Amino acid sequence: MGNVREVRIARRTGFCYGVREAIDKAKEAAAAGKPTHTLGQVVHNEGVIADLAAQGIETVETLDDVRSGAAVVIRAHGVRPDVLERAEQRGLEVIDGTCTWVIQEQREITRLVEEGYAIVLLGTPLHPEVVGLLGFAPDAIVVDEEADWDSIPRRKKMALLSQSTQPPWKFEKLAAFMVGRCHELKIVNTVCPVTIRRQEDTVEAAREVDLMVVVGGRSSANTKELTRLCGIVGTPAIQIESEEDLTDAAIFKDAAVVGVTGGTSTPIEDLRCVAERVLRLAGTPQAAARAEELANAALAAAATPAGRTTSLPAVAVG
Numbered sequence: 073m074g075n076v077r078e079v080r081i082a083r084r085t086g087f088c089y090g091v092r093e094a095i096d097k098a099k100e101a102a103a104a105g106k107p108t109h110t111l112g113q114v115v116h117n118e119g120v121i122a123d124l125a126a127q128g129i130e131t132v133e134t135l136d137d138v139r140s141g142a143a144v145v146i147r148a149h150g151v152r153p154d155v156l157e158r159a160e161q162r163g164l165e166v167i168d169g170t171c172t173w174v175i176q177e178q179r180e181i182t183r184l185v186e187e188g189y190a191i192v193l194l195g196t197p198l199h200p201e202v203v204g205l206l207g208f209a210p211d212a213i214v215v216d217e218e219a220d221w222d223s224i225p226r227r228k229k230m231a232l233l234s235q236s237t238q239p240p241w242k243f244e245k246l247a248a249f250m251v252g253r254c255h256e257l258k259i260v261n262t263v264c265p266v267t268i269r270r271q272e273d274t275v276e277a278a279r280e281v282d283l284m285v286v287v288g289g290r291s292s293a294n295t296k297e298l299t300r301l302c303g304i305v306g307t308p309a310i311q312i313e314s315e316e317d318l319t320d321a322a323i324f325k326d327a328a329v330v331g332v333t334g335g336t337s338t339p340i341e342d343l344r345c346v347a348e349r350v351l352r353l354a355g356t357p358q359a360a361a362r363a364e365e366l367a368n369a370a371l372a373a374a375a376t377p378a379g380r381t382t383s384l385p386a387v388a389v390g
Protein backbone atom coordinates (compact mmCIF):
# COMPACT_ATOMS: atom_id res chain seq x y z
CA MET A 73 0.00 0.00 0.00
CA GLY A 74 1.13 3.53 -0.62
CA ASN A 75 0.15 7.18 -0.57
CA VAL A 76 -1.60 7.71 -3.89
CA ARG A 77 -5.14 8.84 -3.28
CA GLU A 78 -6.05 10.07 -6.75
CA VAL A 79 -5.09 9.52 -10.40
CA ARG A 80 -6.03 11.96 -13.15
CA ILE A 81 -5.89 11.35 -16.89
CA ALA A 82 -4.89 14.34 -19.05
CA ARG A 83 -7.71 15.63 -21.25
CA ARG A 84 -7.65 15.12 -25.03
CA THR A 85 -5.43 12.07 -24.91
CA GLY A 86 -6.04 8.71 -26.60
CA PHE A 87 -5.73 8.18 -30.32
CA CYS A 88 -5.59 11.21 -32.57
CA TYR A 89 -8.44 11.42 -35.11
CA GLY A 90 -6.20 10.27 -37.95
CA VAL A 91 -5.34 6.98 -36.28
CA ARG A 92 -8.91 6.43 -35.13
CA GLU A 93 -10.30 7.01 -38.62
CA ALA A 94 -7.88 4.51 -40.16
CA ILE A 95 -8.88 1.90 -37.56
CA ASP A 96 -12.56 2.55 -38.17
CA LYS A 97 -12.12 2.19 -41.94
CA ALA A 98 -10.40 -1.15 -41.47
CA LYS A 99 -13.16 -2.36 -39.16
CA GLU A 100 -15.89 -1.22 -41.54
CA ALA A 101 -14.27 -3.08 -44.45
CA ALA A 102 -13.94 -6.27 -42.40
CA ALA A 103 -17.51 -5.95 -41.13
CA ALA A 104 -18.67 -5.70 -44.76
CA GLY A 105 -17.14 -9.13 -45.33
CA LYS A 106 -14.04 -8.02 -47.27
CA PRO A 107 -10.72 -9.77 -46.68
CA THR A 108 -8.94 -6.77 -45.12
CA HIS A 109 -5.28 -5.98 -44.52
CA THR A 110 -3.49 -2.95 -43.17
CA LEU A 111 -0.23 -1.97 -44.80
CA GLY A 112 2.00 -1.82 -41.74
CA GLN A 113 0.68 -1.71 -38.19
CA VAL A 114 -2.01 0.97 -37.82
CA VAL A 115 -0.50 1.65 -34.42
CA HIS A 116 2.38 0.06 -32.57
CA ASN A 117 0.16 -1.35 -29.88
CA GLU A 118 -0.14 -5.10 -29.47
CA GLY A 119 -3.60 -4.94 -27.86
CA VAL A 120 -5.05 -2.98 -30.78
CA ILE A 121 -3.40 -5.25 -33.36
CA ALA A 122 -4.77 -8.32 -31.57
CA ASP A 123 -8.24 -6.75 -31.48
CA LEU A 124 -8.09 -6.08 -35.23
CA ALA A 125 -6.80 -9.60 -35.89
CA ALA A 126 -9.76 -10.98 -33.93
CA GLN A 127 -11.98 -9.11 -36.40
CA GLY A 128 -10.16 -10.70 -39.34
CA ILE A 129 -7.91 -7.74 -40.13
CA GLU A 130 -4.35 -8.79 -40.88
CA THR A 131 -1.26 -6.58 -40.82
CA VAL A 132 1.06 -7.01 -43.82
CA GLU A 133 4.44 -5.43 -44.39
CA THR A 134 4.32 -5.23 -48.21
CA LEU A 135 1.69 -5.26 -50.95
CA ASP A 136 3.11 -8.61 -52.10
CA ASP A 137 1.55 -10.16 -49.01
CA VAL A 138 -1.96 -9.09 -50.06
CA ARG A 139 -3.81 -11.43 -52.39
CA SER A 140 -5.46 -9.95 -55.47
CA GLY A 141 -8.95 -8.57 -54.91
CA ALA A 142 -8.50 -8.06 -51.17
CA ALA A 143 -8.83 -4.69 -49.46
CA VAL A 144 -5.73 -2.92 -48.19
CA VAL A 145 -6.01 -0.06 -45.73
CA ILE A 146 -3.42 2.70 -45.92
CA ARG A 147 -2.70 3.85 -42.38
CA ALA A 148 -2.88 7.45 -41.14
CA HIS A 149 0.81 8.17 -41.89
CA GLY A 150 0.15 7.85 -45.64
CA VAL A 151 2.43 6.28 -48.25
CA ARG A 152 4.52 7.28 -51.28
CA PRO A 153 2.37 7.78 -54.41
CA ASP A 154 4.03 4.84 -56.18
CA VAL A 155 2.74 2.51 -53.45
CA LEU A 156 -0.83 3.51 -54.26
CA GLU A 157 -0.16 3.04 -57.99
CA ARG A 158 1.23 -0.44 -57.40
CA ALA A 159 -1.75 -1.41 -55.26
CA GLU A 160 -4.09 -0.37 -58.04
CA GLN A 161 -2.05 -2.20 -60.68
CA ARG A 162 -2.33 -5.33 -58.56
CA GLY A 163 -6.12 -5.05 -58.49
CA LEU A 164 -6.33 -4.41 -54.74
CA GLU A 165 -9.11 -2.39 -53.25
CA VAL A 166 -7.32 0.54 -51.67
CA ILE A 167 -9.01 2.03 -48.59
CA ASP A 168 -7.13 5.22 -47.99
CA GLY A 169 -6.86 5.90 -44.27
CA THR A 170 -4.27 8.64 -44.76
CA CYS A 171 -5.05 11.36 -42.22
CA THR A 172 -6.56 14.48 -43.82
CA TRP A 173 -3.81 16.56 -42.19
CA VAL A 174 -1.13 14.36 -43.78
CA ILE A 175 -2.88 14.62 -47.16
CA GLN A 176 -2.65 18.39 -46.76
CA GLU A 177 1.08 18.08 -46.00
CA GLN A 178 1.56 15.94 -49.12
CA ARG A 179 -0.23 18.57 -51.25
CA GLU A 180 1.80 21.43 -49.78
CA ILE A 181 5.12 19.69 -50.32
CA THR A 182 4.18 18.80 -53.92
CA ARG A 183 3.27 22.43 -54.64
CA LEU A 184 6.51 23.73 -53.12
CA VAL A 185 8.61 21.30 -55.19
CA GLU A 186 6.78 22.46 -58.32
CA GLU A 187 7.49 26.07 -57.38
CA GLY A 188 11.21 25.32 -57.22
CA TYR A 189 11.82 25.41 -53.46
CA ALA A 190 14.52 23.25 -51.90
CA ILE A 191 12.62 21.39 -49.18
CA VAL A 192 13.75 20.90 -45.60
CA LEU A 193 11.58 18.57 -43.55
CA LEU A 194 11.83 18.43 -39.77
CA GLY A 195 11.18 14.79 -38.89
CA THR A 196 12.48 11.38 -37.93
CA PRO A 197 14.14 10.01 -41.09
CA LEU A 198 12.60 6.52 -41.15
CA HIS A 199 9.22 7.44 -39.71
CA PRO A 200 6.50 6.19 -42.12
CA GLU A 201 4.96 9.66 -42.48
CA VAL A 202 8.36 11.06 -43.50
CA VAL A 203 9.01 8.15 -45.88
CA GLY A 204 5.62 8.83 -47.49
CA LEU A 205 6.31 12.58 -47.81
CA LEU A 206 9.67 11.88 -49.46
CA GLY A 207 7.73 10.16 -52.24
CA PHE A 208 6.39 13.62 -53.12
CA ALA A 209 9.73 15.41 -52.62
CA PRO A 210 12.55 12.91 -53.25
CA ASP A 211 15.26 15.56 -52.89
CA ALA A 212 14.02 16.91 -49.56
CA ILE A 213 16.54 17.13 -46.75
CA VAL A 214 15.26 15.52 -43.55
CA VAL A 215 16.67 16.80 -40.27
CA ASP A 216 15.80 15.91 -36.73
CA GLU A 217 18.06 16.88 -33.82
CA GLU A 218 19.80 20.25 -33.71
CA ALA A 219 23.16 18.56 -34.27
CA ASP A 220 21.96 17.69 -37.83
CA TRP A 221 21.08 21.20 -38.84
CA ASP A 222 24.53 22.21 -40.04
CA SER A 223 24.06 19.69 -42.86
CA ILE A 224 21.38 21.95 -44.36
CA PRO A 225 22.88 23.53 -47.49
CA ARG A 226 22.51 27.16 -48.49
CA ARG A 227 20.01 27.71 -51.32
CA LYS A 228 18.28 30.72 -52.82
CA LYS A 229 14.71 29.47 -52.30
CA MET A 230 13.98 27.13 -49.43
CA ALA A 231 10.82 25.81 -47.82
CA LEU A 232 10.44 24.32 -44.36
CA LEU A 233 7.78 21.84 -43.26
CA SER A 234 7.43 19.45 -40.37
CA GLN A 235 6.33 15.91 -39.67
CA SER A 236 2.96 16.29 -37.94
CA THR A 237 4.07 15.17 -34.47
CA GLN A 238 7.26 17.19 -34.08
CA PRO A 239 7.37 19.58 -31.11
CA PRO A 240 6.33 23.13 -32.08
CA TRP A 241 9.33 24.69 -30.25
CA LYS A 242 11.76 22.69 -32.39
CA PHE A 243 10.01 23.75 -35.58
CA GLU A 244 10.16 27.41 -34.53
CA LYS A 245 13.85 27.11 -33.64
CA LEU A 246 14.67 25.47 -36.96
CA ALA A 247 12.70 28.16 -38.81
CA ALA A 248 14.84 30.83 -37.11
CA PHE A 249 18.01 28.89 -37.95
CA MET A 250 17.01 28.64 -41.61
CA VAL A 251 16.62 32.37 -42.03
CA GLY A 252 20.40 32.48 -42.30
CA ARG A 253 20.49 29.65 -44.84
CA CYS A 254 18.67 31.22 -47.79
CA HIS A 255 17.46 34.34 -49.53
CA GLU A 256 13.80 33.35 -49.65
CA LEU A 257 12.29 31.11 -46.98
CA LYS A 258 8.78 29.70 -47.07
CA ILE A 259 7.54 28.24 -43.80
CA VAL A 260 4.52 25.96 -43.80
CA ASN A 261 3.61 25.01 -40.26
CA THR A 262 2.48 21.40 -40.58
CA VAL A 263 2.75 20.51 -36.89
CA CYS A 264 -0.63 18.88 -36.22
CA PRO A 265 -3.00 20.78 -33.87
CA VAL A 266 -3.71 17.48 -32.09
CA THR A 267 -0.05 17.31 -31.10
CA ILE A 268 -0.15 20.85 -29.78
CA ARG A 269 -3.37 20.32 -27.78
CA ARG A 270 -2.04 17.11 -26.26
CA GLN A 271 1.09 18.90 -25.11
CA GLU A 272 -0.95 21.75 -23.62
CA ASP A 273 -3.23 19.36 -21.72
CA THR A 274 -0.30 17.29 -20.49
CA VAL A 275 1.40 20.41 -19.14
CA GLU A 276 -1.87 21.47 -17.49
CA ALA A 277 -2.20 18.06 -15.81
CA ALA A 278 1.48 17.97 -14.82
CA ARG A 279 1.17 21.30 -13.00
CA GLU A 280 -1.52 19.85 -10.69
CA VAL A 281 -0.02 16.48 -9.73
CA ASP A 282 3.01 15.14 -7.86
CA LEU A 283 4.15 12.66 -10.53
CA MET A 284 3.29 12.00 -14.17
CA VAL A 285 3.15 8.63 -15.90
CA VAL A 286 3.61 9.00 -19.67
CA VAL A 287 2.43 6.02 -21.73
CA GLY A 288 3.66 5.33 -25.25
CA GLY A 289 6.18 3.60 -27.47
CA ARG A 290 9.79 3.85 -26.28
CA SER A 291 10.89 5.34 -29.59
CA SER A 292 7.81 7.52 -30.10
CA ALA A 293 9.00 11.10 -30.52
CA ASN A 294 5.70 12.64 -29.47
CA THR A 295 5.65 10.50 -26.30
CA LYS A 296 9.22 11.48 -25.38
CA GLU A 297 8.28 15.10 -25.87
CA LEU A 298 5.43 14.77 -23.35
CA THR A 299 7.90 13.38 -20.80
CA ARG A 300 10.28 16.25 -21.49
CA LEU A 301 7.51 18.84 -21.05
CA CYS A 302 6.54 17.40 -17.65
CA GLY A 303 10.17 17.88 -16.59
CA ILE A 304 10.14 21.47 -17.83
CA VAL A 305 7.18 22.34 -15.58
CA GLY A 306 9.03 20.70 -12.69
CA THR A 307 6.94 17.55 -12.24
CA PRO A 308 8.82 14.25 -12.10
CA ALA A 309 7.72 11.90 -14.89
CA ILE A 310 8.24 8.28 -15.77
CA GLN A 311 7.70 6.91 -19.28
CA ILE A 312 6.29 3.41 -19.78
CA GLU A 313 4.88 1.34 -22.65
CA SER A 314 2.06 -0.29 -20.72
CA GLU A 315 0.69 -0.98 -17.25
CA GLU A 316 2.89 -4.10 -17.12
CA ASP A 317 5.94 -1.86 -16.76
CA LEU A 318 4.64 -0.67 -13.39
CA THR A 319 6.00 -3.11 -10.84
CA ASP A 320 7.80 -0.92 -8.30
CA ALA A 321 5.57 0.92 -5.84
CA ALA A 322 8.58 2.84 -4.53
CA ILE A 323 8.42 5.16 -7.56
CA PHE A 324 5.18 6.57 -6.14
CA LYS A 325 6.25 6.91 -2.52
CA ASP A 326 6.21 10.73 -2.55
CA ALA A 327 3.08 11.08 -4.67
CA ALA A 328 -0.47 11.64 -3.44
CA VAL A 329 -1.90 12.68 -6.81
CA VAL A 330 -0.61 11.06 -10.01
CA GLY A 331 -1.28 12.19 -13.59
CA VAL A 332 -1.41 9.92 -16.65
CA THR A 333 -0.96 10.97 -20.26
CA GLY A 334 -0.09 9.22 -23.51
CA GLY A 335 1.15 9.65 -27.07
CA THR A 336 -1.01 9.77 -30.20
CA SER A 337 -0.75 5.99 -30.69
CA THR A 338 -1.78 5.08 -27.16
CA PRO A 339 -5.44 4.11 -26.73
CA ILE A 340 -7.12 6.03 -23.95
CA GLU A 341 -8.35 2.70 -22.58
CA ASP A 342 -4.69 1.88 -21.88
CA LEU A 343 -4.43 5.06 -19.81
CA ARG A 344 -7.40 3.85 -17.77
CA CYS A 345 -5.60 0.53 -17.16
CA VAL A 346 -2.46 2.41 -16.07
CA ALA A 347 -4.53 4.56 -13.69
CA GLU A 348 -6.05 1.46 -12.12
CA ARG A 349 -2.65 -0.22 -11.85
CA VAL A 350 -1.15 2.82 -10.08
CA LEU A 351 -3.98 2.81 -7.55
CA ARG A 352 -3.71 -0.93 -6.90
CA LEU A 353 0.08 -0.83 -6.65
CA ALA A 354 0.62 2.37 -4.71
CA GLY A 355 -2.76 3.64 -3.56
CA THR A 356 -3.83 4.35 0.00
CA PRO A 357 -5.87 1.43 1.39
CA GLN A 358 -9.09 3.30 0.52
CA ALA A 359 -7.94 4.21 -3.01
CA ALA A 360 -6.61 0.71 -3.72
CA ALA A 361 -9.93 -0.81 -2.68
CA ARG A 362 -11.75 1.47 -5.15
CA ALA A 363 -9.09 1.31 -7.89
CA GLU A 364 -11.39 0.27 -10.74
CA GLU A 365 -14.10 2.78 -9.84
CA LEU A 366 -11.59 5.66 -9.49
CA ALA A 367 -9.84 4.75 -12.76
CA ASN A 368 -13.19 4.66 -14.59
CA ALA A 369 -14.04 8.07 -13.15
CA ALA A 370 -10.67 9.45 -14.32
CA LEU A 371 -11.36 8.12 -17.82
CA ALA A 372 -14.86 9.57 -17.87
CA ALA A 373 -13.51 12.98 -16.80
CA ALA A 374 -10.84 12.95 -19.52
CA ALA A 375 -12.36 11.35 -22.58
CA THR A 376 -14.79 12.92 -24.95
CA PRO A 377 -16.35 10.37 -27.32
CA ALA A 378 -13.89 11.62 -29.96
CA GLY A 379 -11.02 10.58 -27.73
CA ARG A 380 -12.01 6.94 -27.71
CA THR A 381 -10.11 4.27 -29.59
CA THR A 382 -12.86 3.70 -32.08
CA SER A 383 -16.31 4.99 -32.84
CA LEU A 384 -17.43 1.55 -33.93
CA PRO A 385 -18.56 -1.39 -31.84
CA ALA A 386 -16.45 -4.55 -31.94
CA VAL A 387 -17.53 -6.90 -34.71
CA ALA A 388 -17.13 -10.62 -34.24
CA VAL A 389 -15.99 -12.69 -37.21
CA GLY A 390 -17.97 -15.77 -37.71
Ligand code: SF4
Pocket residue numbers: 088089090091148149171172173174236237264265266267336
Ligand atom coordinates in the same frame (compact mmCIF):
# COMPACT_ATOMS: atom_id res chain seq x y z
S1 SF4 B 1 -0.98 13.27 -35.28
FE1 SF4 B 1 -2.31 14.63 -36.43
S2 SF4 B 1 -1.56 14.48 -38.53
FE2 SF4 B 1 -0.73 12.74 -37.46
S3 SF4 B 1 -2.23 11.12 -37.87
FE3 SF4 B 1 -2.77 12.08 -35.93
S4 SF4 B 1 -4.31 13.65 -36.47
FE4 SF4 B 1 -3.24 13.06 -38.32
